[in-house]
Amino acid sequence: MATFSWTEEEILRCCGSKRFAKEMVSASPFTDLDHTLRSARDIWFNKVDVAGWLEAFAAHPAIGGTSPSVSQWSKEEQSAAMATATDFTLQELVEWNVRYREKFGFVFLICASGRSTPEILSELKKRYSNRPIAELEIAAQEQMKIIELRLARLFNSGVGPNTSTTT
Amino acid sequence: MATFSWTEEEILRCCGSKRFAKEMVSASPFTDLDHTLRSARDIWFNKVDVAGWLEAFAAHPAIGGTSPSVSQWSKEEQSAAMATATDFTLQELVEWNVRYREKFGFVFLICASGRSTPEILSELKKRYSNRPIAELEIAAQEQMKIIELRLARLFNSGVGPNTSTTT
Numbered sequence: 001m002a003t004f005s006w007t008e009e010e011i012l013r014c015c016g017s018k019r020f021a022k023e024m025v026s027a028s029p030f031t032d033l034d035h036t037l038r039s040a041r042d043i044w045f046n047k048v049d050v051a052g053w054l055e056a057f058a059a060h061p062a063i064g065g066t067s068p069s070v071s072q073w074s075k076e077e078q079s080a081a082m083a084t085a086t087d088f089t090l091q092e093l094v095e096w097n098v099r100y101r102e103k104f105g106f107v108f109l110i111c112a113s114g115r116s117t118p119e120i121l122s123e124l125k126k127r128y129s130n131r132p133i134a135e136l137e138i139a140a141q142e143q144m145k146i147i148e149l150r151l152a153r154l155f156n157s158g159v160g161p162n163t164s165t166t167t
Numbered sequence: 168m169a170t171f172s173w174t175e176e177e178i179l180r181c182c183g184s185k186r187f188a189k190e191m192v193s194a195s196p197f198t199d200l201d202h203t204l205r206s207a208r209d210i211w212f213n214k215v216d217v218a219g220w221l222e223a224f225a226a227h228p229a230i231g232g233t234s235p236s237v238s239q240w241s242k243e244e245q246s247a248a249m250a251t252a253t254d255f256t257l258q259e260l261v262e263w264n265v266r267y268r269e270k271f272g273f274v275f276l277i278c279a280s281g282r283s284t285p286e287i288l289s290e291l292k293k294r295y296s297n298r299p300i301a302e303l304e305i306a307a308q309e310q311m312k313i314i315e316l317r318l319a320r321l322f323n324s325g326v327g328p329n330t331s332t333t334t
Contacts, residue, residue, distance in 0.1 A: 049272035049299045050217065105216035132216045133307070137300055 003029035004036065006154060013073070014150035015143070016059025017052040020044060033155045037148055044144050053140050057106040062097045073150060077113045084116035093117060096124050103128065104135050111145035170196035171203065173321060180240065181317035182310070183226025184219040187211060200322045204315055211311050220307050224273040229264045240317060244280050251283035260284060263291050270295065271302050278312035 005028035011021040023043040030036040048056075061074055085093070100108040108124050127135060172195035178188040190210040197203040215223075228241055252260070267275040275291050294302060 045300075046298055049270065050303050051221065051272040053299075054218065103216065105218040131213055132220075133212075133300075133304055136217050136303075140300065 003031060004155065005029040010154060013071070014154060015044070015056050015147045017048050017056040019052040020048050020056065023047050033152060036151055036155060040147055040151055041144060044147060045140070050136070053136065053143070054106055056143055057109055057139060060107050060109060062094075062101075062107050073153070077111075077146070077149070081112050081115055081117045081120055084118065086117075089117045089121060093121050093124070096121065096128070100124060100128055104132055104139075106139065109139040109142045109146075111142050111149070113149060170198060171322065172196040177321060180238070181321060182211070182223050182314045184215050184223040186219040187215050187223065187314075190214050200319060203318055203322060207314055207318055208311060211314060212307070217303070220303065220310070221273055223310055224276055224306060227274050227276060229261075229268075229274050240320070244278075244313070244316070247281050248279050248284045248287055251285065253284075256284045256288060260288050260291070263288065263295070267291060267295055271299055271306075273306065276306040276309045276313075278309050278316070280316060 005025070008018075008021040008025055011024045012018070015021070020040075020043055024040065027039045027043065030039060061071075097108050108127070110120055110123060112120060127138060130138070172192070175185075175188040175192055178191045179185070182188070187207075187210055191207065194206045194210065197206060228238075264275050275294070277287055277290060279287060294305060297305070
């Protein structure tokens with residue numbers, strides 16, 4: 001049976017929490033993608049503490065951000081948003097991101113995959129009125145969606161060096 | 168009419184979040200204790216971000232802790248617990264505090280005023296099984312009870328230098 005495992009560094013590309021990466025390595029090997037995702041959800045929601053959530057959020061660029069450190073995966077996930085952005089909406093997005101960060105202390109997180117800039121902006125404005133703890137939980141759920149997409153990419157990126165086949 | 172206000176330093180004795188202290192100073196002067204507490208609740212739950220909550224939690228000694236930096240107020244709040252503690256329960260409390268901190272990343276917070284050590288220990292064990300975000304919210308509610316007690320002490324400690332009377 002083929003089993004799958006990755007290094008902490010590979011897992012950190014999916015989620016910037018070191019505790020998440022360590023726990024995923026401990027929980028491996030995984031039998032298939034479904035097993036991987038079930039373990040990831042359990043670890044993210046039940047074992048990573050709040051500081052670990054904030055650490056993972058801090059590893060994301062702001063939506064619309066153009067820092068050179070933005071990963072290729074982030075760029076691809078935000079490609080629909082960028083394709084639908086006008087200078088005006090992009091400017092508004094940047095301004096609302098700043099307001100959001102001032103209120104909540106972390107970057108506005110949304111699983112941007114396939115979403116247009118007006119949709120993202122409308123969601124940001126709606127979520128801005130939330131209490132900080134409510135917004136923390138929503139951001140953690142969005143982060144989980146991003147982790148799932150990225151783990152699937154890692155999974156589908158071919159047989160890694162740590163994949164082993166046993167009978 | 169008498170009005171009441173305090174400095175950031177005085178507010179920080181009630182709650183270690185700098186944002187809380189700044190917002191309380193901005194919201195002052197207060198007309199009475201009830202006005203003070205209503206403002207404090209609004210600021211704590213709606214304006215202090217999650218990092219600010221963690222900052223406030225970090226300002227507390229662990230229950231049963233004997234660090235020289237423990238404030239007189241903390242000592243007095245924990246006096247019922249200490250009076251009912253045996254060496255055995257105290258040792259158990261210390262060990263569970265360590266486990267709690269490892270899981271959640273912050274000190275176990277409970278409004279200890281009037282509670283016995285066995286009560287606190289039983290509550291700690293029960294809360295240990297919570298998800299990190301659920302525990303964050305409970306800890307924030309306990310912190311609010313502590314803030315209320317301390318603001319009442321500040322309020323009742325006599326007319327401070329910033330109390331003013333207008334007609």
